[in-house]
Amino acid sequence: MNTLIFGLIIIISLFIFLKLGKIKASKKQLNRDNRIKWRRNQNQSLNEDTDNSKIVEGKPAQISDQSDE
Amino acid sequence: MSKHSALNTFGRSGNPAFTRNFNLAGAGDIALEERMTLDGAVNKTVILLSLCFAGAFIGWNTPALTMPALIVGTVLSFVTIFRSPTKAGSTAPFYAAFQGVALGGITVFAEAQYPGIGIQAIGLTFGILASLLFCYKTGIIKPTENFRLMIFSATMGIGLLYLVSFVMSFFGSGIGFIHSNGLFGIGFSLFVVGIAALNLVLDFDFIEEGAEQGLPKHMEWYGAFSLMVTLVWLYIEILRLLMKLRSR
Numbered sequence: 001m002n003t004l005i006f007g008l009i010i011i012i013s014l015f016i017f018l019k020l021g022k023i024k025a026s027k028k029q030l031n032r033d034n035r036i037k038w039r040r041n042q043n044q045s046l047n048e049d050t051d052n053s054k055i056v057e058g059k060p061a062q063i064s065d066q067s068d069e
Numbered sequence: 070m071s072k073h074s075a076l077n078t079f080g081r082s083g084n085p086a087f088t089r090n091f092n093l094a095g096a097g098d099i100a101l102e103e104r105m106t107l108d109g110a111v112n113k114t115v116i117l118l119s120l121c122f123a124g125a126f127i128g129w130n131t132p133a134l135t136m137p138a139l140i141v142g143t144v145l146s147f148v149t150i151f152r153s154p155t156k157a158g159s160t161a162p163f164y165a166a167f168q169g170v171a172l173g174g175i176t177v178f179a180e181a182q183y184p185g186i187g188i189q190a191i192g193l194t195f196g197i198l199a200s201l202l203f204c205y206k207t208g209i210i211k212p213t214e215n216f217r218l219m220i221f222s223a224t225m226g227i228g229l230l231y232l233v234s235f236v237m238s239f240f241g242s243g244i245g246f247i248h249s250n251g252l253f254g255i256g257f258s259l260f261v262v263g264i265a266a267l268n269l270v271l272d273f274d275f276i277e278e279g280a281e282q283g284l285p286k287h288m289e290w291y292g293a294f295s296l297m298v299t300l301v302w303l304y305i306e307i308l309r310l311l312m313k314l315r316s317r
Contacts, residue, residue: 002180005188010122013195014115020202021111025277028208036217036271038278 104283105292110276113293117165121297124169125176135174142167146298154291161294168301179308183315190308194300197266197307205273212274220271223264250313258310265303272296 024030128134145164149157176187204210234244246253276292 002188006191009188009191009195013191013199014118016195016199017118017202018111018115020199020206021114022108023206024107025206025273026208029205029211030277030281032211034211034213035278036212036214036274038275039282 099283099285101283103286105279105286105288107277107280109286109289110280110292113161113289114296117161117293117297118300120162120165121169121172121301124166124171125173126169128170128173128175129177130173131170132174132177134170135178136171138167138170138174142171149291149294155285155287157290157294158287161290161297164294165297168297172301172304175305175308179312183312186308186311186315189311190304193307193311194304197303198269198300201266201269202273205270205277210270212270216267217271220264220267224268227261227264250316255310255313258306258313262303262306262310265299265306268299269296269303272299 124138128138142164145160145167149160149164152160176190179186179190201210205212230244230247234247237243247257248254272292272295275295279288279292
């Protein structure tokens with residue numbers, strides 16, 4: 001009897017998960033600004049590089065066509 | 070200084086399986102059929118769950134295999150997390166099968182003491198899975214960076230507490246309240262069940278965004294594996310909670 005009930009629960013659960021899992025999340029869930037950025041780990045090293053970059057203050061020098069010479 | 074500097078220091082996710090850095094660079098260069106999809110991740114989760122149930126059937130009939138299966142399953146989980154997520158496709162099915170054998174044995178032990186507890190624990194585990202999946206898909210629960218930091222901290226805290234309790238048990242002592250059936254012990258178990266359940270939301274979000282970003286195909290196995298790790302943890306904690314309640 002136990003095995004039968006276990007089996008039924010398992011089959012129903014798998015079926016529900018299979019159906020519900022494949023539905024795409026709502027726009028309310030996907031289109032928001034405060035979503036977790038799972039890729040930030042990868043980009044972290046990039047951010048660190050930019051943090052360490054030297055910032056030169058003052059007016060930027062204009063590049064003209066003659067600057068190549 | 071970054072607004073979420075603590076996250077940068079301690080990691081990004083509550084689930085240890087997600088604290089690794091993934092090689093996601095150039096996801097846009099991957100061919101369409103080589104990209105992670107939602108359907109693929111769900112199918113692979115169902116494969117792992119089926120293997121877990123098959124293992125549980127073996128463990129149910131041969132409880133002597135519980136400890137060896139638990140050790141092998143734990144080693145396989147560490148191999149999958151710390152070696153390489155790209156190999157998740159080859160290690161995750163074995164992890165699910167061995168953990169299934171261990172869970173089957175543990176359930177037999179619990180059933181012998183409290184008849185009917187196994188069905189209650191399975192029902193609650195899948196009930197929580199289905200309801201949280203619904204809440205996530207509809208946007209009722211919206212995971213954010215702060216949410217992840219909170220779950221990560223709580224998960225690490227629980228892990229550390231269990232580790233200290235495990236080490237102390239070798240010296241004949243332990244942290245009594247986490248195993249007691251008093252109000253504090255039940256409250257602690259409820260808290261742990263809550264944290265384990267909320268880890269599921271992070272798993273859903275990782276899979277959903279992975280599919281959206283077009284991560285490599287092998288991440289389907291990794292996402293499914295992470296979901297399995299959380300489900301196994303959730304089942305064990307629910308079983309512990311029910312045992313505490315029934316022993317009162």
